Amino acid sequence: MDHHATTPTDPRVVEAMEPFGNPSSRHHAFGWAARDAVEQARKQVSRLVGCDPREVIFTSGATESNNLAIKGCLTATGRPAHIVTVETEHRAVLDPCRRLEREGVKVTYVQPGDDGLVDVEAVEQALTTDTVLMTVMTANNEIGVLQPVVELGALARRRGVLFHTDATQAVGKVPFDAAELDFDLVLLSAHKCYGPKGVGALCVRRRRPKIAITPLIDGGGYERGLRSGTLNVPAIVGFGRAAEICCREMAADAQRTRALMDRLWHGLSDGLDGLRINGSMDRRLPHNLNVSVSGLDGETLLVGLDDVAVSSGAACTSANPEPSHVLSALGVSDQLARASIRFGLGRLNTPDEVDYVVENV
Numbered sequence: 001m002d003h004h005a006t007t008p009t010d011p012r013v014v015e016a017m018e019p020f021g022n023p024s025s026r027h028h029a030f031g032w033a034a035r036d037a038v039e040q041a042r043k044q045v046s047r048l049v050g051c052d053p054r055e056v057i058f059t060s061g062a063t064e065s066n067n068l069a070i071k072g073c074l075t076a077t078g079r080p081a082h083i084v085t086v087e088t089e090h091r092a093v094l095d096p097c098r099r100l101e102r103e104g105v106k107v108t109y110v111q112p113g114d115d116g117l118v119d120v121e122a123v124e125q126a127l128t129t130d131t132v133l134m135t136v137m138t139a140n141n142e143i144g145v146l147q148p149v150v151e152l153g154a155l156a157r158r159r160g161v162l163f164h165t166d167a168t169q170a171v172g173k174v175p176f177d178a179a180e181l182d183f184d185l186v187l188l189s190a191h192k193c194y195g196p197k198g199v200g201a202l203c204v205r206r207r208r209p210k211i212a213i214t215p216l217i218d219g220g221g222y223e224r225g226l227r228s229g230t231l232n233v234p235a236i237v238g239f240g241r242a243a244e245i246c247c248r249e250m251a252a253d254a255q256r257t258r259a260l261m262d263r264l265w266h267g268l269s270d271g272l273d274g275l276r277i278n279g280s281m282d283r284r285l286p287h288n289l290n291v292s293v294s295g296l297d298g299e300t301l302l303v304g305l306d307d308v309a310v311s312s313g314a315a316c317t318s319a320n321p322e323p324s325h326v327l328s329a330l331g332v333s334d335q336l337a338r339a340s341i342r343f344g345l346g347r348l349n350t351p352d353e354v355d356y357v358v359e360n361v
Helices: 011-016 029-049 062-077 091-102 120-126 149-159 233-271 298-304 325-329 334-338 351-360
Strands: 056-059 082-086 106-110 131-135 162-166 185-189 200-204 275-277 288-293 340-344
Touching: 011 233, 029 056, 029 185, 029 200, 029 233, 056 062, 062 091, 062 131, 062 162, 062 185, 062 200, 082 091, 082 120, 091 106, 106 120, 120 149, 131 149, 149 162, 233 275, 233 288, 233 351, 288 298, 298 340, 325 334, 334 340
Parallel strands: 082 106, 082 131, 131 162, 162 185
Antiparallel strands: 056 200, 185 200, 275 288, 288 340
């Protein structure tokens, strides 16, 4: 029940991941087959995201994609620059922003409301004439809230700034259309949508003028010159297959996980006092539940649930003894933040598993 950290690779994805050769080997049939497989995966991923296949740049995952988008855009400006983001972003956004701050870039971190949602007017007030990039994640990885990206996209267009979103937790779980939402830069990761680890994508929208990005990695000019290095063909093929399955089954998966999450919440709230839901319940991923239990130590509870996969925050910061920066930004006390549990249900969970977890909690 920790599907925000990662998802099990769908057996149908594993079946599709046959070995392929080097896609840059253009002088024999094995290279041609690998090249064609990559381009097929590019089309499959583009359909899931809602963009042109030519806009999909394959990377090693969401962290690299975030770094490429944020650092690449700011490096390419060649002038004083400013970024606007939100305090509850993933570390893969916050840490690149802090690195750029040390290099002289100004960054404004907007605080969300106590429901985890950022106020569009607060974001607009943070924009300046030097703002180059606005970066707001579509769905939060800890509390599952869905940010008002439609309104934020309209704001970005009106003010003439680039709009970047980490859509890792949203794509494949809820409907997403980069063209309709008018994003400039969108990223996702295969292992969050039942694909393999080690592969992701950055979608760079085709604009006039062209979005300028300085590559982080040089050497070979792959992926429109934005990401050099031999492509991980088997993983990319698996990514494409996972995207194809999500396109077809996302609505049914969302309905199932929503019902399971409701079952989990009602079971917990009926049996326990002092429960608090963290984040908006009205604008939320269907498979997320983040609760704090008053009077309990979260780590002790997690140890007690030794045969259940849950977490007290983001998986990438699980070794950090400090309370969740996301919950702190919502005004949650340190005690409650440390007594929080994040549940993330998935495609393969069952009602019996939910009941087992409720009983054990």
